[in-house]
Amino acid sequence: xxxxxxxxTHVPGAALIAGVxxxxxxxxxxxxxxxxxxxxxxxxxxxxxxxxxxxxxxxNTAFRNAALNSLIVAVSxxxxxxxxxxxxxxxxxxxxxxxxxxxxxxxxxxxxxxPEIVFAIALMIVLARxxxxxxxxxxxxxxxxxxxxCIPFAxxxxxxxxxxxxxxxxxASMDLYASRFYTFRRVTLPLLLPGILAGFMLAFVISLDNVxxxxxxxxxxxxxxxxxxxxxxxRNLTSEIYAIxxxxxxxxxxxxxxxxxxxxxxx
Amino acid sequence: xxxxxxxxxxxGSGAGAFHALKSIDITIEExxxxxxxxxxxxxxxxxxxxxxxxxxxSGGQLVLxxxxxxxxxxxxRPVNTVFQSYALFPHMTVAQNVAFGLEARGTNPxxxxxxxxxxxxxxxxxxxxxxxSSQMSGGQQQRVALARALxxxxxxxxxxxxxxxxxxxxxxxxxxxxxxxxxxxxLTFIFVTHDQDEALTMSDRIAVMExxxxxxxxxxxxxxxxxxxxxxxxxxxxxxxxxxxxxxGKLFLAGSPPVPLLREKKSRGAVAVMIRPxxxxxxxxxxxxxTLDGRVESLVFSGTDTxxxxxxxxxxxxxxxxxxxSHAGTALADGQALQVSLPIDALHVLPEETADAA
Ligand SMILES: Nc1ncnc2c1ncn2[C@@H]1O[C@H](COP(=O)(O)OP(=O)(O)OP(=O)(O)O)[C@@H](O)[C@H]1O
Ligand SMILES: [Mg+2]
Numbered sequence: 001x002x003x004x005x006x007x008x009t010h011v012p013g014a015a016l017i018a019g020v021x022x023x024x025x026x027x028x029x030x031x032x033x034x035x036x037x038x039x040x041x042x043x044x045x046x047x048x049x050x051x052x053x054x055x056x057x058x059x060n061t062a063f064r065n066a067a068l069n070s071l072i073v074a075v076s077x078x079x080x081x082x083x084x085x086x087x088x089x090x091x092x093x094x095x096x097x098x099x100x101x102x103x104x105x106x107x108x109x110x111x112x113x114x115p116e117i118v119f120a121i122a123l124m125i126v127l128a129r130x131x132x133x134x135x136x137x138x139x140x141x142x143x144x145x146x147x148x149x150c151i152p153f154a155x156x157x158x159x160x161x162x163x164x165x166x167x168x169x170x171x172a173s174m175d176l177y178a179s180r181f182y183t184f185r186r187v188t189l190p191l192l193l194p195g196i197l198a199g200f201m202l203a204f205v206i207s208l209d210n211v212x213x214x215x216x217x218x219x220x221x222x223x224x225x226x227x228x229x230x231x232x233x234x235r236n237l238t239s240e241i242y243a244i245x246x247x248x249x250x251x252x253x254x255x256x257x258x259x260x261x262x263x264x265x266x267x
Numbered sequence: 268x269x270x271x272x273x274x275x276x277x278x279g280s281g282a283g284a285f286h287a288l289k290s291i292d293i294t295i296e297e298x299x300x301x302x303x304x305x306x307x308x309x310x311x312x313x314x315x316x317x318x319x320x321x322x323x324x325s326g327g328q329l330v331l332x333x334x335x336x337x338x339x340x341x342x343x344r345p346v347n348t349v350f351q352s353y354a355l356f357p358h359m360t361v362a363q364n365v366a367f368g369l370e371a372r373g374t375n376p377x378x379x380x381x382x383x384x385x386x387x388x389x390x391x392x393x394x395x396x397x398x399x400s401s402q403m404s405g406g407q408q409q410r411v412a413l414a415r416a417l418x419x420x421x422x423x424x425x426x427x428x429x430x431x432x433x434x435x436x437x438x439x440x441x442x443x444x445x446x447x448x449x450x451x452x453x454l455t456f457i458f459v460t461h462d463q464d465e466a467l468t469m470s471d472r473i474a475v476m477e478x479x480x481x482x483x484x485x486x487x488x489x490x491x492x493x494x495x496x497x498x499x500x501x502x503x504x505x506x507x508x509x510x511x512x513x514x515x516g517k518l519f520l521a522g523s524p525p526v527p528l529l530r531e532k533k534s535r536g537a538v539a540v541m542i543r544p545x546x547x548x549x550x551x552x553x554x555x556x557x558t559l560d561g562r563v564e565s566l567v568f569s570g571t572d573t574x575x576x577x578x579x580x581x582x583x584x585x586x587x588x589x590x591x592x593s594h595a596g597t598a599l600a601d602g603q604a605l606q607v608s609l610p611i612d613a614l615h616v617l618p619e620e621t622a623d624a625a
Pocket of ligand 1: 278279285287305306307308309310311312313314461
């Protein structure tokens with residue numbers, strides 16, 4: 001191990017680049033968070049710290065409706081996507097190679113292959129017609145659309161977890177009188193759970209901050225948190241928007257942190 | 268009693284097919300410590316996996332207590348396995364691991380806990396019953412794996428190289444304990460190893476395998492004393508082979524007058540005569556023996572005796588042991604001329620392998 005390896009941190013200026021990148025990534029966010037705590041009437045003019053804009057946001061029915069919609073969409077889409085991703089991961093790594101295995105990957109990677117805006121416009125055209133025919137205008141369309149692009153994000157950690165799992169554990173379970181289903185319930189699933197939780201949280205966060213697909217698919221009058229923020233921004237920049245953005249940020253950070261903790265402790 | 272009848276296994280099909288096992292016939296008795304021994308890739312694991320039910324035979328039968336179990340899925344076979352990697356469930360405690368087979372089988376919950384305690388007591392792991400299985404040493408995991416496989420009271424216990432991951436000292440200790448446990452439980456063990464010493468010390472009977480075929484099934488003693496062929500003779504212990512011919516019950520070896528053999532009466536043509544190094548006598552002997560002359564080629568001191576390599580006049584090399592207690596051992600020197608005796612009783616006549624003739 002005494003061998004010298006190429007160490008990128010020793011390249012001149014590496015620390016500088018890292019520092020600048022870090023600042024570029026986090027300073028704007030920090031400014032936003034600070035502004036959310038501004039007590040003044042005018043956005044951007046500091047007049048002492050206060051929680052008044054958080055209070056105003058929580059008092060705002062439009063915001064509360066949008067937040068509730070976002071929550072419903074994210075929970076539903078992440079749940080369905082995680083379920084499907086779990087099945088896909090099991091099919092790909094457990095069953096004997098199925099016909100059209102390549103097809104599964106094409107489906108799973110659709111969000112990477114098809115530009116989001118193209119997918120959104122295509123969905124809008126189809127769904128507009130569907131809404132007309134069925135008369136149903138609800139959140140179901142947004143949920144379905146979000147599910148599609150959440151699947152690959154849910155799939156990755158589940159697949160990784162399965163790949164790292166010792167197949168002899170399942171063999172041992174079968175050897176000990178367990179049926180396939182009993183093996184799945186008592187061996188495979190518990191061992192897979194950290195991966196499933198990580199997949200769910202990733203999918204949840206991805207759904208929570210989607211703007212493009214939501215704006216094209218939602219029915220008139222429906223808002224998710226990001227689309228609500230977009231439309232508010234178009235009118236004027238208030239400290240309340242900072243506060244809402246900060247809330248969204250906190251929610252996102254806590255979920256990612258929680259997922260990190262869960263996968264860590266379950267190792 | 269497990270009757271393995273003409274069992275064969277082919278992996279793949281068509282031109283790429285591979286015959287991992289070719290028509291194996293073995294009868295394993297009740298309460299026997301039976302070992303499958305052979306070099307890597309000879310099909311030991313494949314045979315064990317077929318008995319466990321993880322692999323479907325391509326032909327033949329597996330008859331347990333008069334019933335063909337070859338097509339019964341593994342979770343319905345009264346056979347449990349101790350895996351080489353132990354395969355303990357990492358999310359469960361020791362006790363939960365041991366209870367698994369009982370629970371999966373639907374044993375009355377009131378009977379599970381006492382059985383788990385009993386079996387953990389037997390393998391001396393009761394004090395670690397609430398430990399996570401991932402937080403244990405190799406030897407401890409080994410005991411838990413054993414307990415888990417024993418708890419549901421299988422008819423046969425299968426062990427695939429269970430000791431190969433342990434260091435030498437622990438390995439010796441576990442060999443002893445496994446053997447003791449098997450005796451106490453009176454359970455049939457089918458044990459896989461490629462370590463001949465392990466096989467010789469532990470087994471009631473050993474099946475020597477090579478290239479998917481059975482070479483010989485016998486007790487350790489008779490495998491060593493009466494190997495059926497050259498492969499077995501070489502695989503179990505060390506062996507010297509001398510080319511010869513048998514005509515009318517007389518053995519012709521180069522460099523020695525023909526000697527009458529006790530067991531062979533007929534002519535057999537070209538044969539290989541096998542003798543173990545420790546049975547070669549330095550100098551003359553009172554027994555009926557063949558005497559041969561040679562020159563000492565190398566001497567390797569190994570504690571209790573010295574390994575001598577002798578170049579015979581006919582060109583073949585003969586290895587023998589010279590005990591270091593005798594003065595003869597200390598007197599030997601490189602290049603020295605030496606006469607050795609091969610007692611007739613210690614000679615084993617094996618068919619000359621056709622591969623050598625070619
Ligand atoms: N699923 C499989 N598909 C194809 N060939 C296989 C398969 N399983 C085993 N084999 C082949 O069958 C032969 C016997 O394998 P097996 O695992 O039984 O050997 P083994 O005697 O247990 O060896 P080792 O001592 O190395 O464990 C090997 O040549 C192996 O490559
Ligand atoms: Mg093997």
